[in-house]
Amino acid sequence: MLTEQEIEEIEAEYPRYEQREAVSVEALKIVQRHRGWVSDDAMGDVARLLEMDVAELDAVATFYNLIYRKPVGRHVILVCDSVSCWVMDGETIRQHLEARLGIGLGETTADGRFTLLPVVCLGACHQAPAMMIDDDLHHDLTPEKIDAILETYQ
Ligand code: FES
Secondary structure, eight states: OOOHHHHHHHHTTGGGOSSGGGGHHHHHHHHHHHHSSOOHHHHHHHHHHTTOOHHHHHHHHHHSTTSOSSOOOSEEEEEEOSHHHHHTTHHHHHHHHHHHHTOOTTEEOTTSSEEEEEESOOSOGGGOSOEEETTEEEOSOOHHHHHHHHHTOO
C-alpha cells in the first residue's frame, strides 16, 4: 500500500505532465525516496494509481537504472563505468572500492552500509575518475581519497 504522503506527492506531479505515464519515473523516485527501493508490491500500487500496466511501469524502471528493484544499503555508491574514467585509471578505483568494501558490483556490504553499483558517465569527465555517493559527487579520486570519503558515510 502506498502511504497517503506518497500518493499526495505523486498526485502533485500530475499537473506537470499531460499523461499519467509521464509521471511514472517521478512516481517511482518518490516511492524510492521514502522506502529506499521499489518492491514488486510498490510497483503494482504505483501502476494502479497511474492506471498503467505493471509490465509497462516495470519496463520504465528497468530502463531508468537509478530505480532500485531490490533493497540497497544506507548509502549507494555509483562508480562511473565510462570512457573518461577508464582512461584516468577508473579500474583501479573500482578495484579499490571492491577490496575496501569486500563486495563486488551490484552487492551490498553485510552491515547494510553501502551498495556498490556501476553507472554510465556522471558528467564529471573533466574531473575523472568520479563516483557518487547518495546525492554527492566525488571526483579526481585516488585510493587514499576514497578511504577518507567512505569514513564520512556511516
Ligand atoms: S566518464 Fe566518468 S564522469 Fe564521465
